[in-house]
Amino acid sequence: MKTTYREAVRKALHEALTRDGRAFLMGEDVGRYGGTYACSKGLLAEFGPDRVRDTPLAEGGFVGAGIGAALGGMRPIVEIMTVNFSLLALDQIVNNAATIRHMSGGQFSVPLVIRMATGAGRQLAAQHSHSLECWYAHIPGIRVVAPATIEDARGMLWTALQDPDPVIIFEHATLYNLEGDLADDAGAVAIDRAAVRRPGRDVTLIAYSANVHKAMEAAEALEADGISAEVIDLRSLRPLDDETILNSIRRTHRAVVVDEAWRTGSLAAEVSARIMDGAFYELDAPVARVCSAEVPIPYPRHLEEAATPQPGTIAAAAKILVTGHG
């Protein structure tokens, strides 16, 4: 069946609301507006305003309320419109969602799912283009996933909803229009493992979310240059699937980590450090990182493109690793 990433998200939400009476969706404009990215269009009509709940502009408040509702036996799916606004809810996520289980000595779990759009690429400038997945991946007590494909957009939510602890789902805003096939019986998928999206021999390109597609493009370009690139889609950002990453490095001996976050303190740094930890003696060259430039994302397209990872820059970094020159 031909479909889109957006439609896959919508189907996943529909399934959640249908199968679990405790599940409800809440966030800014998820109801009447149909979701900023139209992911919840039609759900209000079907499930009513209690279960498809429009919230006021109060990110800290309604995320905290989601945590409380989870403590109270519900299975809230809280949509934060974008990662940019999630900063207003970060205290609730760090200090309540992620810690209540521990602080209570294991008495309470917080079965909460938070979804948010992330990333640059739509010329939305400095306040609306953040990629802060790395911050969330830093927090013990939560799980962080990033569906890059239509299957994962369709399948990760249900699995996340079964988790007794908080799960954060990052949807890159440029992916919603992604088109592709989805099996009619597509459903829940495992969320703890990375996936090899393309096998290769000479270098491993490690990415997540929208950048998986850029890495795939880069791999194709490299192929034309006679370089065989493996592409890993991290899928789970916390915990990271070291095994899949290290297995690949043991075969290719070289890695490029792609991350739309600013380079310093990116998740790419963590992946690089883990490869150092786990496969140092396997490496034929230092791990390369292709990240965003250290600048608030500028509005004009040519500058935004220059600031963020692109297939060309990924391929160039890989080529240098493999051939020693660009």
Place this chain on the structure above:
Amino acid sequence: MKTTYREAVRKALHEALTRDGRAFLMGEDVGRYGGTYACSKGLLAEFGPDRVRDTPLAEGGFVGAGIGAALGGMRPIVEIMTVNFSLLALDQIVNNAATIRHMSGGQFSVPLVIRMATGAGRQLAAQHSHSLECWYAHIPGIRVVAPATIEDARGMLWTALQDPDPVIIFEHATLYNLEGDLADDAGAVAIDRAAVRRPGRDVTLIAYSANVHKAMEAAEALEADGISAEVIDLRSLRPLDDETILNSIRRTHRAVVVDEAWRTGSLAAEVSARIMDGAFYELDAPVARVCSAEVPIPYPRHLEEAATPQPGTIAAAAKILVTGHG
């Protein structure tokens, strides 16, 4: 002159308020209470309630007001009581303080200094023991420093205040009682370079803030085992001083990075990745990281100690690097 870290901070604040009429201190309990850590004791009496300004509990509000006041020509020194509460102000820091210069095309600068206490070690449990310096070090547009010594506590503030852009100063809460000597004429210090606190040949221990002292202890213990450890105090967390780090690695060929943050996504990961970038072929062993365990910090002392870096664990990691075994 014998003094304390706390007193050095107080002197620095006193100097700022004395020398720059545009400077003022604002934050929760900086005035009547004298500062949660007593760093501003006596300043209210000397400079009055306008310039030593107690704020309501409203971290986002008063940090944002600090940004506005900086735009309006003042030189605010905003104290956020601890990094734990800074999450409530993170939106203002990321989306305004760090970006206004860029978004305005260079028309406006934000000469703001934010000070905050950070870190674990006082049995304050899961919500009051964060070490989120790595998050701040991720943000383009701000400078981040961490004074580990009495000289730096005394001297970094004035330099930070001269910076036309936002500077964040992290003071580890366990340092305030640190005693030591301070030259009578001690004053401003450069804030952009790391410092070699102890020279060594076999391994480089890289740390910042309170953990510099733990690394120094570890170095002494290693000395007794015949291992010569160099200790680097990062001092500036953003930008990182690659040169000092890489120069050291080129001599010792081994590094242990110490960071009180949770391991995944710590600043230690960034330092490790940079060593990979810049000195891969110089390394005799993979860079080791000694960080906090991936658990919200527990209250009991023995568990808190087990969760955070200690001289013993640092020394052990270094020993394995140098000798191949513990």
Place this chain on the structure above:
Amino acid sequence: MTPGGAKPRLDRPHALDLLRQMLRIRRFEEKCAELYGAGKIRGFLHLYIGEEANAVGVIRALAADDAIVATYREHGHALARGIGMRPIMAEMYGKAAGCSRGRGGSMHIFDAATRFYGGNAIVAGGLPLAVGLALADKMQNRARVTACFFGEGAAAEGAFHESLNLAALWKLPVLFVCENNFYAMGTALERSESQTDIRRHAESYNVNGAVVDGMDVVAVEVAATRAVASIRESGTPYFLENRTYRFRAHSMFDPELYRDKAEVDHAKERDPIHLFQDWGLTAGLLHDADVKTIERDAAAEIEDSIAFAEAAPWEPVEDLLRDVHTPLTAQAAE
């Protein structure tokens, strides 16, 4: 003493219970201060001494299946709620027998059995949780109330505003209890709020409320009972501002530079325990012997809890990573 002047009809068991609850909180905390000095309790310790009437009066008005969200100053609430003094004391020690398995300490008392959701050390951080707990009740058609305690300092936080609005907008059964002790650490109310009449804020969200003498346990209980009845009937939130006073320092680190001893002494003249005890004795509802018994029982209970905490083992370091995530077994059992 109460707004109307006269006490509502209290029977003897009721009066005894009010006194007993307040006294055992007081004596428990006095002992905690000692234990802090002795290094048995570490970290932050925020005493409730002087404010006991609030927890005792409000919590008596709650049903067993109502929920409580409290702050770092929550020993009184935990004891009044009926969490055992043994697990509370063990928690203060950081022992694995503590109610939060020792992981939380003084600021993070949790108890599933009594629906006690912490012990939150972020000022105003608990308010959104209370809103969510009430939302869960409403969505599941349960007639439960969630009582949320916080200080007047919390009223300046954005979370206060967002939570009051959500609770009012969605008509949720939350009892907001603002324990106004007139200081947030060293910051006096008038230096933190442009509007020192905090209930006016509640009104601005169309939330009903009342101001109560938080040194008068009976007045608190009467007001809270009314409030809870109003919530159960209307399903909408209610706001209590309890005017009270903290007799001790904010925490064990506070040199109290910001207020005069005279002011504190003046406030102590309205010690909630003395007020109630004197009234009870005068009214003939309580007798000197009762007070003695209560004191003796409290002392015994405290000694017992200390013995328990002292004897309890430390959690093994190997268990460090426990309770970050819910183990699979617990998941299956759910």
Place this chain on the structure above:
Amino acid sequence: MTPGGAKPRLDRPHALDLLRQMLRIRRFEEKCAELYGAGKIRGFLHLYIGEEANAVGVIRALAADDAIVATYREHGHALARGIGMRPIMAEMYGKAAGCSRGRGGSMHIFDAATRFYGGNAIVAGGLPLAVGLALADKMQNRARVTACFFGEGAAAEGAFHESLNLAALWKLPVLFVCENNFYAMGTALERSESQTDIRRHAESYNVNGAVVDGMDVVAVEVAATRAVASIRESGTPYFLENRTYRFRAHSMFDPELYRDKAEVDHAKERDPIHLFQDWGLTAGLLHDADVKTIERDAAAEIEDSIAFAEAAPWEPVEDLLRDVHTPLTAQAAE
């Protein structure tokens, strides 16, 4: 039309200016919508069409050295403030000749010369900035006002609460202008605020305020003039709630599922430009020829700004890292 019924005395230049300002904003934005369709403007584009009376009326009441803090829906404010249409249009294009050197785009118009502090795309994110700007003025004994514009949706954010309280507590010269267009994206006021009478909130901080017909430019100017006078006299903040309506979609991505065309059409009957123009014509203050001239001038100005933006060069990619930090030369010059 105005609360009192009659218009205050306007002279002809004044009336001409009000109409001119509103019309050039309207025509500018209509053109921007076209340019968006043509791919010349990208990112988010939030039109102010229908709300022009607010920026025009309020900003006329400000002095040249007063400050403005606005939102992502700020083209009208920028134009009314006197920032040139050429640098604004170039900014919309993302050209280096833009007022923010093209880095910001539609949502981030900044201008030091007119003290225009953005263009803030985080809802309620500008309020604390306005408080701080006013604090700087107060501490430096400058009699300036900071006007802060935001939507009614922003009133639910914690930043609103914290900012109002700080401004009132510290007695700061802030003019808060809530442009209540009754929707925050697709969320109607009554689904976002338990208290739909937003001024009631301001009152709860002891901030004086007024409700204004935001479709009546003269009423807005009168109210703003009064508000600014009150601020300059008292040094304390003031709150205006301007009731208005957004005629277009929230942004170019909004399918407007949440409101009926009939509702929009009804609101359009009170188009601020028509209302004022009709009144002016009837009152004999304006003549048909004036309208024609204004329209012609606006069209010419817009064409000129487009030509300017089209001809302006892109910033070279090599300059990508500019303006993250203040260069040392600028520091020395300060």
